[in-house]
Amino acid sequence: MGRLAGKVIIVTGALGGIGRADAALFAREGARLVLTDISAKGAEELLASLGTEAVFLQHDVASEDDWARVVAAAEERFGRVDGLVNNAGLMVLGNVVQTSLAEWRRVMSVNLDGVFLGCRAVLPALERSGGGSIVNISSIAAMHGMPFVAAYCASKGGVRSLTKAVAVQCRQSKNGVRCNSVHPDGVKTPMVVKVATGQESATRAEIEALAGGSDRFCEPEDIAATVLFLLSDESRYLNGAEIMVDNAAVVTGPG
Ligand SMILES: NC(=O)c1ccc[n+]([C@@H]2O[C@H](COP(=O)([O-])OP(=O)(O)OC[C@H]3O[C@@H](n4cnc5c(N)ncnc54)[C@H](O)[C@@H]3O)[C@@H](O)[C@H]2O)c1
Known part of the structure; x- marks a missing residue:
């Protein structure tokens, strides 16, 4: 039996590098999936590749109305929700002086408002299912000062702290829900190429050329494996944890 057998999982940013790896792994482990992204380009092909019951919804994580629509569609289609992966995100280059207020707000609206709205919209649905797991994708940028991506650092720090507030709320209310954060260092996804070159999409060869x-x-599959553990019942006593997937980059420190 799969490690997510019977569970219904919502994954945002599902058409990106980590989101696709999540979808493929969770499908193999028996989950039924609600996959969302801001654009629908490539969604049909992704669904066809999965071999599990899955739906795709176009969804801006910064929109409160979109979140209400996603939760309603998930419950209507599957009758329950057991997990949420707040994975959608974006990065804008710039130190604190170079970053415009508009860029700051764009990063915050997707990376932090999006996670806030997701937790707020999906938590009641998880409670209706008798419990569940929320996994928020943060970054080691929440722990490190990275001046070249100041807004991104602040947004991911916010995700780290919000995760703990949600976790304690769940512990106190004994609702059976857990909330944890995952903190990757670099992952071989289109985001890496977007940041380095400004290109909107990237081939595997371009990603390897930059990150290899x-x-x-x-690999995105390394993040998916960590998220799988946090969604599964194997991690039933992890709540408010932060898991770094960084080959010891944070604990190594400078030099
Ligand atoms: N790639 C890395 O090195 C790295 C490192 C640390 C953390 N992360 C985090 O991992 C997560 C996934 O990133 P990735 O590397 O797969 O990047 P990616 O660019 O491949 O995927 C991100 C996805 O989010 C979607 N998205 C962007 N704005 C959205 C919005 N408003 N609403 C809904 N979807 C939206 C994009 O369309 C895209 O499909 C992000 O939160 C990112 O910050 C990535």
């Missing part, structure tokens, strides 16, 4: 050979970068 550096011990900072893992």
Whole structure:
């Protein structure tokens, strides 16, 4: 039996590098999936590749109305929700002086408002299912000062702290829901290429050319495996935890 057998999982940013790896792994482990992204380009092909019951919904994580629609559709289709992966995100380059207020707000609206709205919209649905797991994708940028992506650092720090507030709320209310954060260093996804070159999408060869050979970068499947553990009942006593997937980058420190 799969490690997510019978569970209904919502994954945001499902058409990106980590989101696709999540979808493929969770499908193999028996989950039924509600996959969402801001654009629907490539969604049909993704659904066809999965071999599990899955739906795709176009969804802006920064929109409160969109979240209400996603939860309603998930419950209507599957009758329950057992897990949420707040994975959608974006990065804008710039230190604190270079970042415009509009860029700051764009990053915050997707990376932090999106996670807040997701937790707020999906938590009651998880409670209706008798419990569940929320996994928020943060970054080691929540722990490190990275001046070249100041807004991104602040947004991911917010995700780290919000996760703990949600976790304690769940512990206190004994609702059976857990909330944990995952903190990758570099992952070989289109985001890496977008940041380095400004390109909107990237081939596997372009990603490898930028990230390959550096011990900072893992595969999207490495993140998916960690998220799978947090969604599964194997992690039933993890709540408010932060898991770094970074080959010891944070504990190594400078130098
Ligand atoms: N790639 C890395 O090195 C790395 C490192 C640490 C953390 N992360 C985090 O992992 C998560 C996934 O990133 P990825 O590397 O797969 O990047 P990616 O660019 O491949 O995927 C991100 C996805 O989010 C979607 N998205 C963007 N704005 C959205 C919105 N408003 N509503 C809904 N969807 C939206 C994009 O369309 C895209 O499909 C992000 O939260 C990112 O910050 C990535």
